[in-house]
Amino acid sequence: MCSINTLLGIFAVLIFKITYMGVLLGSGSTKPQYPYDMWYGVQGDYSSSDYKLTRVGNLDLHKTLPIQSKIRRFVENTDGSVKYYLHQNDSRLKDGGTTAAIDSTDGNVMLEIPAYYQRIEFSGTKWLRAISEYPLPGFTLVGRKTISPWFATIDQTNAKAVSGSWLTWSGDAIARDTNGFIILSSTAANFRGGDNGASKDGTYNSQLGMPRTCLSKAGFRPYCKNGTHLGAYRAYNEIAWLQRIEYASLYCQDTYTATLDASGYHQGGLGDGTTTVDGGQWNTWGVYLPFIPSGVTATLGNNTGQVQYTIKNWNGADKVTTVSSYRGLEAPFNYLWMLADDVLIYYSPDSANAKTTAYVCEDPTKFVSPGDSDTNVPDGYHSVTDLPRADGWQLKLSHSTEGYSFPIAIGAASNTGVTDYFWQAETTASGWYGALLSATATYGAFAGFGVLDANGRSSDAYANFGFRLCRF
Numbered sequence: 001m002c003s004i005n006t007l008l009g010i011f012a013v014l015i016f017k018i019t020y021m022g023v024l025l026g027s028g029s030t031k032p033q034y035p036y037d038m039w040y041g042v043q044g045d046y047s048s049s050d051y052k053l054t055r056v057g058n059l060d061l062h063k064t065l066p067i068q069s070k071i072r073r074f075v076e077n078t079d080g081s082v083k084y085y086l087h088q089n090d091s092r093l094k095d096g097g098t099t100a101a102i103d104s105t106d107g108n109v110m111l112e113i114p115a116y117y118q119r120i121e122f123s124g125t126k127w128l129r130a131i132s133e134y135p136l137p138g139f140t141l142v143g144r145k146t147i148s149p150w151f152a153t154i155d156q157t158n159a160k161a162v163s164g165s166w167l168t169w170s171g172d173a174i175a176r177d178t179n180g181f182i183i184l185s186s187t188a189a190n191f192r193g194g195d196n197g198a199s200k201d202g203t204y205n206s207q208l209g210m211p212r213t214c215l216s217k218a219g220f221r222p223y224c225k226n227g228t229h230l231g232a233y234r235a236y237n238e239i240a241w242l243q244r245i246e247y248a249s250l251y252c253q254d255t256y257t258a259t260l261d262a263s264g265y266h267q268g269g270l271g272d273g274t275t276t277v278d279g280g281q282w283n284t285w286g287v288y289l290p291f292i293p294s295g296v297t298a299t300l301g302n303n304t305g306q307v308q309y310t311i312k313n314w315n316g317a318d319k320v321t322t323v324s325s326y327r328g329l330e331a332p333f334n335y336l337w338m339l340a341d342d343v344l345i346y347y348s349p350d351s352a353n354a355k356t357t358a359y360v361c362e363d364p365t366k367f368v369s370p371g372d373s374d375t376n377v378p379d380g381y382h383s384v385t386d387l388p389r390a391d392g393w394q395l396k397l398s399h400s401t402e403g404y405s406f407p408i409a410i411g412a413a414s415n416t417g418v419t420d421y422f423w424q425a426e427t428t429a430s431g432w433y434g435a436l437l438s439a440t441a442t443y444g445a446f447a448g449f450g451v452l453d454a455n456g457r458s459s460d461a462y463a464n465f466g467f468r469l470c471r472f
Contacts, residue, residue, distance in 0.1 A: 039119075039139070041130035042245050046396055049416040051251040053244065055265065057130055063264045066133055068242050070114040071327040072302045073149050075100065075107045078226050080146065080471045083107050091149075091298040091328075092169065102295065103185050104155065104164030108228070108469060109295075111149040111328045113238055118142050120399045127399055129241060142403065145472035147235040150294040150330040151211030151338075152469040153191045154223050161223040161230075163469045165295020166191060166209045172299050180312050182293060184209045194289040195463065204312035205286040209293035216461040217341050217434065218369045229364035230467040231342030236437055237405055240449035243270070243326055250397075251419045252333065252449045256306055256324065271306060273334030275321040276444040277314075285314050288440075288463040292335060297325040321441075333438040334447035336466035341367040343435035344381055345454040349428050356387040356424055356454070358406045358435075364470075369458035372431045387424065387454065394418035394450060407452060420450035434458040436465070 040061035042053035055062050073086040086100055087093035091109070094100045102109045117139035119130045132139055148163035155162045166188040168175040175183040181204065189201065193210030200206045212220075220230055244250055247266050254269030261267040274292065282288055296309050304326050311319045326332050344359045359381040361367060366380030377383075385398040385406050392410030395417040399405060407422040421443075425433055433454050439447035 036136060038134050039130045039132035039136060040245070041119075041128060042248055043126060043128045044250075045126050047125040049395060049412055051249055051416060051419050053248045053250065055248045056128060062246075062248075065246055067114060067116045067131055068246050068327060071111065071239075071242070071329075073109060073111050073328045075102065076110050076146070076471075077107055080227055082112075087301055089301040089303060091295075091301050102165050102298065103187065104162040104191070105187075108163040109149060109165065110146040110163060110469070110471070113145045113147070113235060113242075115144040116142050118403055120401065120403065122399075129245065129399065129403075131242075131245065140401075142238065143472060145235045145238065146470065147232060147239075147329075148469040149325075149328050150297075150468075151290070151336055151466040153193045153210070153212040153294070154196075156190050156192070156196070159223060160225050161220065161228060161467075161469050162191065163294075164191065165293070165298060167293055167295050167298070169298075174296065174309075179204075180310070180318070181206065182209065184293075193294075194286075200286075205289070205291070207286075207289055209295075210290040211294055211336065211466045213290060213336065213463050213466050214461055215465075216369065216459050217339050217367075217467075218459065219461060220339070220467050221341065221367065224364075224469070227364075228469050228471050229341060229367060230339055230470060231361070231364055231367055232338055232468045232470050233340035233343045233360065233435065233437065234362070234404070235470055235472065236338070236340070236449070236468075238403070239326065239329055239332070241403065241405070243449065250417070250450070251415065253419065253445065253447070258305065270304070270324045270326055270332065271322060272444065273322075273324050273447060274331055274441045276334065277319075277321070277441045279442040281315040282442065285311070286463075290336060290464075290466070291441075292321070292323060292331065295330070296323050297330045300325050300328075302328045333449060333451065334443060335438070335441050336464050337436040337440055337453065337462075338438045339465055339467045340435045340437050344370065344378070344458070345387070345424075345433040345435055346377075347425055347429045347431060347433065349430045354389065356389055358384045358387055358454075360384050360402075360404055369434070370432045372457055372459075374432060387452075388422060389424065391423050392421070394420050394422050397450065405450070407450070414445040418448075418450045419445075420448035420452075421446040422451070423453045423455045425455050432458060434460065440464045 040057035085095040194207030195214040256271035393412040394407040395412040396409040436453040
């Protein structure tokens with residue numbers, strides 16, 4: 001026979017199940033009491049092209065943002081555990097206020113995405129994504145992940161991918177010499193970015209302190225050691241949705257404002273990321289090599305905001321560019337293309353069954369760059385959704401049970417739908433392709449958290465292809 005407590009527990013769950021769907025999808029007025037109301041999220045409608053979303057759940061949590069507030073920078077031990085957290089308002093300091101070493105000598109600087117619970121739901125044309133700190137009925141655990149807060153580089157001495165910043169500071173300003181060139185720590189040459197070419201050291205377009213580029217996924221992969229990898233899609237997708245929930249918007253490039261709206265919610269977006277640059281001028285300046293050193297937003301700590309950075313001798317004069325950071329994720333889009341080793345795209349041009357399919361791998365030990373014409377699905381990769389068969393502004397995103405989102409329909413614009421762009425290979429192409437995220441500084445409105453370029457092979461390596469170090 002059931003105890004009274006057991007019967008009460010069963011009764012509570014039944015009442016919750018009866019009211020839960022209505023509460024999640026906003027179709028009922030009954031509000032379950034604690035702990036069942038300890039969730040918050042956003043609702044969208046596939047029948048609408050409006051990028052604005054509806055806040056649902058516990059509206060107080062949309063103000064306190066308990067999950068987003070736990071995203072924070074830290075220095076890791078070799079095994080990925082936390083050596084020490086960095087200060088909320090200044091990543092040059094430890095959480096307690098003493099000076100931190102963020103040049104990788106103490107360990108990689110990483111950004112922690114906390115574990116939380118999520119539920120994804122559909123009703124007719126409406127979809128809803130809900131998150132909670134608690135294991136509510138119907139919610140599934142999203143594990144803790146860490147990703148470098150800025151694009152990473154390579155330790156040449158130890159042949160190891162690392163995340164650090166080699167900037168020095170004069171107060172809260174980046175230190176510069178009499179020529180206006182940035183002054184870096186004495187070890188910076190060991191972590192040279194770009195193409196690792198030393199000929200530019202000491203010049204206006206030096207690659208010291210910059211992210212490492214010019215390698216393919218397979219080229220970077222051997223440098224990832226002690227459990228690190230460059231499978232950034234899953235962490236990046238999570239951060240994208242945490243930002244969309246916080247701002248109740250799919251338009252991440254909407255105008256940045258630090259001011260809350262009249263209801264006390266965040267409004268607008270993150271701005272257009274790195275101020276859009278002219279491609280020809282970038283080519284002249286440094287053949288598309290990185291132009292923003294890692295760590296320029298250190299003074300923002302874990303806070304969302306923007307800083308100004310001066311590029312020397314851009315098109316014959318100094319150029320001031322804006323660098324955004326979302327809760328510690330520096331330059332989240334519109335700077336460099338970001339490689340994602342956990343995603344592959346397969347094109348099937350068969351006229352009777354023409355499909356473009358996104359595959360995701362959750363096991364870093366199985367990340368691979370298959371041959372372009374291979375027909376077998378690599379071990380560890382599973383299909384998530386079919387993608388549009390043409391380029392265009394994304395109108396709709398998929399919502400898989402794991403929370404993964406990919407474009408599933410185009411037909412919007414720069415300020416409608418998802419507000420980000422999708423590129424695919426030619427419709428007559430076949431075989432395996434890679435995935436590029438975030439877009440470069442030349443793409444302007446096309447960039448964003450949701451952008452996906454599936455037009456290049458996994459073997460591609462260019463000056464504006466970077467990677468973020470990950471561990472999960």
